[in-house]
Structure formats: structure tokens, C-alpha cells
Amino acid sequence: MPHSSAGSVDSVTERTFPTRVLQATKPVLIQFWAPWCGPCIRVTPIVEQLAAEHADTLDVVKVHxxxxxxxxxxxxxxxxxxxxxxxxxxxxxxxxxAAPKSVLAHNLAPYLG
Structure with a gap:
């Protein structure tokens, strides 16, 4: 399945989880969120930035x-x-x-090749 545009993060469902996460060839970051969660909304642009910057080495998805x-x-x-x-x-x-970009990048550093 082709990736959507850079910077966007696809939603994963129970049905797509095995393909997008379990069978992925590179590390996958899953963000669990909900639209009523203020910190989730604030951290999402940071997660999308990291997804775009590390698209070659990391797949990023979200779960509602x-x-x-x-x-x-x-x-x-x-x-x-x-x-x-x-x-x-x-x-x-x-x-x-929710954490600043530097903290998220530090947590992900071991998986960014």
C-alpha cells in the first residue's frame, strides 16, 4: 500500500494493524490518541514532523x-x-x-538507523 503524502500519519485499525505494524519492514511508532485529548492534539504536529523527517527509517501510525x-x-x-x-x-x-520534539526524538533514536 503506498504511503500518503509526507507528514501525514495514517490511522491504523484492528483490520490493518497486522499489515502496517506486525509485518512492517522498519520500526513503527504508534500514537494512541483521541480528538478530545488536548495533549494529543498538541503533540500530533510534532509526531507528524518526525514522521516526515524519518520516513526512510521509521513508519508512524496512529490509533484512535x-x-x-x-x-x-x-x-x-x-x-x-x-x-x-x-x-x-x-x-x-x-x-x-505529550513531550517536546527533543524528547520524542531521543526516545526514537535507537530505531532511526
């Missing part, structure tokens, strides 16, 4: 927790925004909370 509760439950998401990094089909790191 109200529309995909099973994915949120499976990842034990209790607070949003929450982030999970997958590498080789398995979760390797996670954290919660």
Missing part, C-alpha cells in the same frame, strides 16, 4: 482509542497520548504523555 478499543486494551493503554514502538513485529518500547 475510542474507535479501536481492542487495540488500546491489548497495549494496556490507560492514559493518552501514549506511544508504542514496534520493531520486527514486537513492541520494544512505550511511553505516555
Amino acid at each position: 482509542v475510542d474507535e479501536e478499543p481492542e487495540l488500546a486494551i491489548r497495549h494496556r493503554i490507560t492514559s493518552i497520548p501514549a506511544f508504542v514502538v514496534y520493531a520486527d513485529g514486537a513492541p520494544v518500547q512505550s511511553w505516555t504523555g
Whole structure:
């Protein structure tokens, strides 16, 4: 499936999760969010910047927790925004909370090749 334009982050559903995340050939950052979550809205442009800057080495997707509760439950998401990094089909790191770009980049550094 071709990638959408640079800087945009595709939504993942229960149906597309296996293909986009579990079978991905590069690390995947998942942002768990909801439109009513102020910190989620504030951190989204930062996540989109990182997605554009690291498109060659990192795939970035988002999960709307109200529309995909099973994915949120499976990842034990209790607070949003929450982030999970997958590498080789398995979760390797996670954290919660909006953070400045420098913190997000630091957390992702091991996966950016």
C-alpha cells in the first residue's frame, strides 16, 4: 500500500494493524490518541514532523482509542497520548504523555538507523 503524502500519519485499525505494524519492514511508532485529548492534539504536529523527517527509517501510525478499543486494551493503554514502538513485529518500547520534539526524538533514536 503506498504511503500518503509526507507528514501525514495514517490511522491504523484492528483490520490493518497486522499489515502496517506486525509485518512492517522498519520500526513503527504508534500514537494512541483521541480528538478530545488536548495533549494529543498538541503533540500530533510534532509526531507528524518526525514522521516526515524519518520516513526512510521509521513508519508512524496512529490509533484512535475510542474507535479501536481492542487495540488500546491489548497495549494496556490507560492514559493518552501514549506511544508504542514496534520493531520486527514486537513492541520494544512505550511511553505516555505529550513531550517536546527533543524528547520524542531521543526516545526514537535507537530505531532511526
